[in-house]
Amino acid sequence: MKKAFVAVVAIIIIMFGLSMRGDVERLSPFSVTHEGGCVRADTHISAETVVSRMGATLLWTEEFDGVTVYYCYSDFVNGYEVVCGKKVNIMIAQREEYTAVGIPLLTGSY
Secondary structure, eight states: OHHHHHHHHHHHHHHHTOSHHHHHHTTOOSEEEEETTEEEEEESSOHHHHHHHTTOEEEEEEEETTEEEEEEEOTTSSOOEEETTEEEOEEEEEOSSOEEEEESOOOSOO
């Protein structure tokens, strides 16, 4: 039974191309960095496009110093962090010049 479940999950992942590498490639990044368990992709696409391409649900936003931060969750992204009592696995910081995307969260400055 366990082998069948693992096989089904593997097929789903292959069908949807949902590896971390595949997730990041959907963002058309000009820069990708890894820090701890987080991946950061810098891109010129909008936060709304990121949400759409990642099949995510927007949970809430925050704005400060010209940056809009989007907290999202996608069933298609492995893992999550709990932020303000909600599961978050995609964090997006959008500035006028570029968009930074963190999976599951952004770390450092953005």
